Amino acid sequence: MNPPPLTPATACTELTAHPTAATVQGDFLSLQSGRPFGGAEASFHGPTHRAVGESSWQPTSATTVLGFRYADGVLMAGDRRATSGNLVMFERADKVLEIDGSSLMAIAGSPAVAWEMARTLRHAFQFFRRTQLQVMSLDGKVRALSRLLRENLGLAMQGVGMVAPLFAAHDSVRAESRLYFYDALGAEFESVDFAGSGSGSIGVRGILQYEDRWASKLNERPRGSAIQLAVRALESAAEMDTATGGANLRKRIFPTVKLLTARGIETVPEEELQAVLEEAP
Amino acid sequence: MTEEPHRWVEAVANRREYIETQLAGGSPIVAISAARGILLLTYGRDRQKLFEIYDRIAMGGIGHPGDLERLRLSAIEMASQEGFTRSPADVSLQRLALFALSPALKSAFEQIFSPPYLARLLFAEVGAEQEADVFIALDYDGSVAASGLPPHRPSRHFAVLAGSVPAREAMRTFLSERAGSALDEATALALALEAWAIGRMTTETAEPPELALVHERFTELTTDLQPEAAWLDRQLLAEPPLPFSAYRAFTEAGNAWPQWAGASL
Numbered sequence: 264m265n266p267p268p269l270t271p272a273t274a275c276t277e278l279t280a281h282p283t284a285a286t287v288q289g290d291f292l293s294l295q296s297g298r299p300f301g302g303a304e305a306s307f308h309g310p311t312h313r314a315v316g317e318s319s320w321q322p323t324s325a326t327t328v329l330g331f332r333y334a335d336g337v338l339m340a341g342d343r344r345a346t347s348g349n350l351v352m353f354e355r356a357d358k359v360l361e362i363d364g365s366s367l368m369a370i371a372g373s374p375a376v377a378w379e380m381a382r383t384l385r386h387a388f389q390f391f392r393r394t395q396l397q398v399m400s401l402d403g404k405v406r407a408l409s410r411l412l413r414e415n416l417g418l419a420m421q422g423v424g425m426v427a428p429l430f431a432a433h434d435s436v437r438a439e440s441r442l443y444f445y446d447a448l449g450a451e452f453e454s455v456d457f458a459g460s461g462s463g464s465i466g467v468r469g470i471l472q473y474e475d476r477w478a479s480k481l482n483e484r485p486r487g488s489a490i491q492l493a494v495r496a497l498e499s500a501a502e503m504d505t506a507t508g509g510a511n512l513r514k515r516i517f518p519t520v521k522l523l524t525a526r527g528i529e530t531v532p533e534e535e536l537q538a539v540l541e542e543a544p
Numbered sequence: 545m546t547e548e549p550h551r552w553v554e555a556v557a558n559r560r561e562y563i564e565t566q567l568a569g570g571s572p573i574v575a576i577s578a579a580r581g582i583l584l585l586t587y588g589r590d591r592q593k594l595f596e597i598y599d600r601i602a603m604g605g606i607g608h609p610g611d612l613e614r615l616r617l618s619a620i621e622m623a624s625q626e627g628f629t630r631s632p633a634d635v636s637l638q639r640l641a642l643f644a645l646s647p648a649l650k651s652a653f654e655q656i657f658s659p660p661y662l663a664r665l666l667f668a669e670v671g672a673e674q675e676a677d678v679f680i681a682l683d684y685d686g687s688v689a690a691s692g693l694p695p696h697r698p699s700r701h702f703a704v705l706a707g708s709v710p711a712r713e714a715m716r717t718f719l720s721e722r723a724g725s726a727l728d729e730a731t732a733l734a735l736a737l738e739a740w741a742i743g744r745m746t747t748e749t750a751e752p753p754e755l756a757l758v759h760e761r762f763t764e765l766t767t768d769l770q771p772e773a774a775w776l777d778r779q780l781l782a783e784p785p786l787p788f789s790a791y792r793a794f795t796e797a798g799n800a801w802p803q804w805a806g807a808s809l
Contacts, residue, residue, distance in 0.1 A: 291624060291628075294621060294624065295628070363787055383628075386627070386628045388787070389624075389787050390620070390624045393595075393597070393598075394617055396592065396595075
């Protein structure tokens with residue numbers, strides 16, 4: 264008589280739908296088994312719906328976010344406006360999001376999808392750290408966002424869920440903060456000096472290029488001067504782009520400015536932004 | 545064999561004896577509630593024995609490293625799934641330990657043709673105030689020793705895990721007379737070290753040894769062992785940063801480390 268097969272005690276597989284053995288070690292996404300990012304209807308930005316393959320397809324993202332390397336690390340800033348077509352839906356949207364203590368993401372595009380991506384990344388990085396007992400490497404983090412963008416390609420091609428984010432993280436090996444930008448398909452590019460995304464970014468990139476070339480190197484600027492440049496560039500973008508919100512001192516709406524350095528992430532307080540705005544001639 | 549009930553009972557009893565023997569040498573683990581949060585402390589040889597499970601939940605374990613690892617991963621997976629699909633506020637130690645892990649441990653233990661978990665687990669969940677701290681100890685057969693759960697609140701302010709029953713009882717007797725609300729950090733640390741040593745010294749009787757003897761023998765007890773400690777920091781709950789975790793590995797004891805305890809963290 265054959266003995267009954269010895270099966271290992273399988274609490275893991277009993278307790279969760281996805282056995283650990285079948286997933287990549289420490290991978291939170293595989294636990295989610297193909298969960299889509301956000302609802303397609305939840306887009307604030309009301310882009311034009313076009314069929315896939317139509318040649319005139321244009322991604323829309325009504326926003327301005329920017330990032331550049333300054334003396335201490337990376338600065339990331341964004342306006343606060345969320346629009347749907349011609350409507351202003353929300354004037355206090357946060358587009359520069361903290362993913363963990365040493366990485367930042369600035370979003371342009373469909374906020375529903377982008378915020379869900381940020382939330383997924385937060386959980387994924389925490390999950391990796393808790394299960395693997397080590398912090399995810401910089402390359403791992405950069406690729407994780409790339410993968411989310413790639414998985415979102417279907418929605419992006421339908422014109423409802425496009426996201427083109429900026430990502431910055433501190434590299435503990437090289438002891439410097441690094442800045443990346445992505446296209447909607449998930450290709451990542453490391454930016455040596457500055458990057459912008461969203462409808463107002465064309466003007467902003469012009470300003471940053473000009474300042475870097477003819478005024479002083481961005482990556483040598485101290486904190487105060489970097490903040491001043493970011494606020495001024497966003498203000499210019501708001502002047503030229505209907506979908507980018509400017510600062511509003513009466514309603515106390517200020518752009519978001521965050522600094523990523525070796526010490527962690529600092530959110531520039533409103534009072535400091537107000538002082539920068541008020542010193543305009 | 546399973547067709548005969550008495551044979552099954554015998555097999556389970558054998559299995560219990562086997563597991564108890566395997567776990568008997570395990571280094572005790574102490575969790576104490578203090579004003580700052582929950583302090584977890586143990587001594588180990590080479591492996592990490594205290595782990596972060598979720599935002600407010602930590603785990604310590606005695607047993608086979610492979611089994612501890614599987615249980616730890618299961619706990620993190622379940623907590624993370626729930627925290628992602630609903631909200632981190634919906635993750636509770638009660639649900640995690642009592643509704644998921646305990647039944648799984650029980651069925652693994654009683655399925656006599658498959659190996660059981662050689663593991664004993666201690667979980668702690670830090671609350672906004674000390675009265676809301678929850679402690680749950682799970683044994684290899686799924687049995688539960690809990691403190692701080694409704695409707696039996698308030699919490700006893702401590703929990704222990706040890707390789708043997710006498711050791712566990714001695715630690716409990718010692719701590720139930722001393723643990724309480726609003727302990728400061730140094731007192732909590734000293735109590736945890738004393739309770740650990742008492743657990744280590746006790747093999748037969750359930751009467752805790754004299755404190756003077758505990759202090760005297762402490763360095764001898766910790767030969768070749770390294771201290772490991774962590775806080776579940778209550779102070780972080782007031783203004784939780786994002787992403788949040790109250791777990792802080794305790795690396796710097798400073799002046800709080802008692803003289804008699806020898807080498808510090």
